[in-house]
Structure formats: C-alpha cells, structure tokens
Amino acid sequence: MRVRTAVKDPGTYRDLRWLAAHLLYGWLLAYASLIVWIFGILVDGVWCWVLGHRAVVLPLLGRLADLDAAWSRSLLDLSPDARRSAELADRVEELTATRAGAMAAHGAELRRIERDLHDGTQARLVALSMRVGLARRAYDNSPDTARKLLDDAQDQVEEALTELRHVVRGIHPPILTDRGLVGAVRALAAGSGLEVEVTDDGVEGGARAPAAVEAAAYFSVAEALTNAAKHSGSRRARVELLRTPGSLRISVCDEGCGGADESGGSGLLGMRRRIAALDGIVQVSSPVGGPTAIEVELPCVW
Structure with missing residues (x-):
C-alpha cells in the first residue's frame, strides 16, 4: 500500500x-x-x-x-499549475472529511431529536389521551374522578409542552432570534450553575452574524459550559466573544482540573464537527491539572 x-x-x-x-x-x-x-x-x-x-x-x-x-x-x-492542483486536491479532501463529519453530526442530532420525541413528548401525549378518555367515561357517573383525571391531564399537557420546548431549543434556540448571540450566551451563563464572566468585543450592537454561525457559536458555548459544570470541578468560567473583520471568535475557559479527552465520544467531538462544517477551527487546551481553554473561530461575513 x-x-x-x-x-x-x-x-x-x-x-x-x-x-x-x-x-x-x-x-x-x-x-x-x-x-x-x-x-x-x-x-x-x-x-x-x-x-x-x-x-x-x-x-x-x-x-x-x-x-x-x-x-x-x-x-x-511545483509549477504554478501543479501547485494549484495540489491545493485543490487538499481542499477537496478537507471538504470531504468535514462533510462526512457534518453528516455524522446531523445524523446523531436527528437520532437525539427522535429519541426525545419518542421517549418523552410522544409518551406523555399518549398518556394524556388515555386520561382524557377515562375522564369522558367517568364524567356522568363520577364527576369528582373525572375532575381529578382532567387535573392530571392538565399537568401532563404542561410537562409535554416543556419537553417539546426543550427539543425545539435543541434545534434552534428561540432566544437567539429574540436576544441575539450575546444575550443568548448570557442566558446560558446564568443557567449554567457556574460563576461565568461574559465579555463582548464588538459582537453586540453591530450587524448580526448569519443564523448558522450564531447557532454554531451558541451550541459551542453551551457544550463548553456544560462540560465545565460537570467535569472541571471549578465554580468559575469565562466566556469571551470577539468580532473580527472576517470571523467570529469564541473563547471559553474554566479553572478546573483539565484532562478533557475527545477520544471518548464526548460532546467536544460533536462541537468540532459542527464547527468544521462551517470551515471553522476548534482548539482545545486541557492539560491534566487544568485549566481548560476552548477556542473557536468561525468564518463570518458581517
């Protein structure tokens, strides 16, 4: 070979x-x-x-x-023509790899959504339909039982709506549309369970990035903060958003124990695939003993 x-x-x-x-x-x-x-x-x-x-x-x-x-x-x-051909071949190989990664990430995301809908929302809706049917049968003979069944059905409706909102947020968070990237990241920081300092350099107040870029940046920050809260052992983290003429840069750092490993099928691999699909770059520095720093750069035309 x-x-x-x-x-x-x-x-x-x-x-x-x-x-x-x-x-x-x-x-x-x-x-x-x-x-x-x-x-x-x-x-x-x-x-x-x-x-x-x-x-x-x-x-x-x-x-x-x-x-x-x-x-x-x-x-x-190399001659100029040969050099261009070599560069084109390298680019085609890179795009083939990123496309395969993007397809794998897309398939995993679809399976997650299907699992969430099947195991969560669908199951609650089936139980809701059964309770409403029981309430209809008990309405004439036992109004109190019917009322209790309808109260339970109301609770299940609210739970099903909560789970459905969670699934929708996993596809494209509505908060991105409402508040923009900086506001959405600050909301992530507030709900992460960590003391997170969010700094913004030119992102808020100017022209917004394309929706795909904002979504990739949002999910990258969400994954990084989730990993920091679960595995780092630190109570503090820092998120920096930087706008440059041709890119959007995100940095997430914590003060934890480090040792993040992408080979175990962690969310870092999914993050890398999501960013690579947009020709972005992910750099992870996580030596044993810490700290962990995740740098993301996304090409962006403002």
Missing part, C-alpha cells in the same frame, strides 16, 4: 528527477568548490593575511552554494 502510494505521488518523480540531475551538476559543483578552496587558501591567504586586503576567492563558495540551492529548488518545486 505504501509503495503504491509512493509510486502515484507526483513528488516521487520530482525527487527522482532531482537525484539524477544532482548526480551530474552536484559533482561539478563539488569539484569547483574544491578548486575554489585550494585556490582561495593560496591566493586569499597571502592577499588577506599578508597584505591586509579582503578575501576575493573564498566568497565564491557562497555563490556556488546559492547556485546549488537555486537549481535544486527549480527541480523540486
């Missing part, structure tokens, strides 16, 4: 071309350098040491080294 990859790699042929050419001009430059060394010692030795003048011959060695580097660069370097 490795041999096949090496044979198909265009860089292999450039290396072979350089090796063949260097066997020719490399020896010539080596002999020329030897002659310059000998001639320089004989001539410049007298010229510099005896007469006190600057060396004339020995600097030619630097010229020969520059010539060797220029020829090697011309043989090994």
Whole structure:
C-alpha cells in the first residue's frame, strides 16, 4: 500500500528527477568548490593575511552554494499549475472529511431529536389521551374522578409542552432570534450553575452574524459550559466573544482540573464537527491539572 502510494505521488518523480540531475551538476559543483578552496587558501591567504586586503576567492563558495540551492529548488518545486492542483486536491479532501463529519453530526442530532420525541413528548401525549378518555367515561357517573383525571391531564399537557420546548431549543434556540448571540450566551451563563464572566468585543450592537454561525457559536458555548459544570470541578468560567473583520471568535475557559479527552465520544467531538462544517477551527487546551481553554473561530461575513 505504501509503495503504491509512493509510486502515484507526483513528488516521487520530482525527487527522482532531482537525484539524477544532482548526480551530474552536484559533482561539478563539488569539484569547483574544491578548486575554489585550494585556490582561495593560496591566493586569499597571502592577499588577506599578508597584505591586509579582503578575501576575493573564498566568497565564491557562497555563490556556488546559492547556485546549488537555486537549481535544486527549480527541480523540486511545483509549477504554478501543479501547485494549484495540489491545493485543490487538499481542499477537496478537507471538504470531504468535514462533510462526512457534518453528516455524522446531523445524523446523531436527528437520532437525539427522535429519541426525545419518542421517549418523552410522544409518551406523555399518549398518556394524556388515555386520561382524557377515562375522564369522558367517568364524567356522568363520577364527576369528582373525572375532575381529578382532567387535573392530571392538565399537568401532563404542561410537562409535554416543556419537553417539546426543550427539543425545539435543541434545534434552534428561540432566544437567539429574540436576544441575539450575546444575550443568548448570557442566558446560558446564568443557567449554567457556574460563576461565568461574559465579555463582548464588538459582537453586540453591530450587524448580526448569519443564523448558522450564531447557532454554531451558541451550541459551542453551551457544550463548553456544560462540560465545565460537570467535569472541571471549578465554580468559575469565562466566556469571551470577539468580532473580527472576517470571523467570529469564541473563547471559553474554566479553572478546573483539565484532562478533557475527545477520544471518548464526548460532546467536544460533536462541537468540532459542527464547527468544521462551517470551515471553522476548534482548539482545545486541557492539560491534566487544568485549566481548560476552548477556542473557536468561525468564518463570518458581517
């Protein structure tokens, strides 16, 4: 497999071309350098040491080294067309990987929504329908029983609505539309159970980011604060929102024990996939002993 990859790699042929050419001009430059060394010692030795003048011959060695580097660069370097093709191939490979990650994250999100609806809201609605049916049957013979059943049904309606709102917030939080990103993040901070300091540099009050960018930023902060509250052991955290000409940057730091690991299928992996789908970057620094710092940068046209 490795041999096949090496044979198909265009860089292999450039290396072979350089090796063949260097066997020719490399020896010539080596002999020329030897002659310059000998001639320089004989001539410049007298010229510099005896007469006190600057060396004339020995600097030619630097010229020969520059010539060797220029020829090697011309043989090994990609042509402009080849460079563009290589960059395009790398970009296609990157987009393929991010698309696969985005599809995996999307599928996981759909399964979560389906599970929440099936196990939560749907089950409550079925129980509600049964209680309303029992109340209708008991209405004529036992009004008190019917009233109690209707009271229970009312409670189940409220619980079902609460769970349905929770599912909707997991798709696109309405608070983002109402308050914007900064207000939504402050609401997250208030409900996180931590002492969270939220700082804003140019995000609030200006043109809003696209909805997809705001949603990705919101869920990134939510995931980071949830992890900090559950695993860090710290009671304090800091969230920074920064607006730059071409991006939105988010930083979430806590003072906890660190040791965050993405390999265990944690929410950090889902965050990375969500950000990568928008050509964003996630950097996680969480050494054992802390602190944990999560940096997110999302491309954004304001």
